[in-house]
Amino acid sequence: QACAWIAEHTDKDDIFIVEPFAFTKGEPSEFRLACMRSIFTTHEDGSPPYDPREKTFEWKRRQDLAHAIVHDWNSIEIIKRDYRLDYLFSETRLPIEVHYPLVFSNDHYAIYKLR
Secondary structure (H helix, E strand, C coil), X not given: CHHHHHHXXXXXXXXXXXXXXXXXXXXXXXXXXXXXXXXXXCCHXXXXXXXXXXXXXXXXXXXXXXXXXCCCCCHXXXXXXXXXXXXXXXXXXXXXXCCCCEEEECCCCEEEECC
């Protein structure tokens, strides 16, 4: 259901924050395959050593930013200053609806619009 909603209501170039809010028992890249949308970062993206090293540093920066959201919801705005970010995809409802509207939810997922 969530991927069907995404296909119908979002642009193909929209970017989602998925990790660390969804696929905690699996790989967030599953979202890319199932929903056909880009994601901000995944742990898997940084697995191999990259050359040039700047790619590794950029991956680490994105991981730190994404995981900071869990402790400080204002981190979303910090990320949006430097990166395009359109939606947050989560396995649970989050206490952010005052600032970011819940645009989809079912028994398994919640999607918030960040732009």
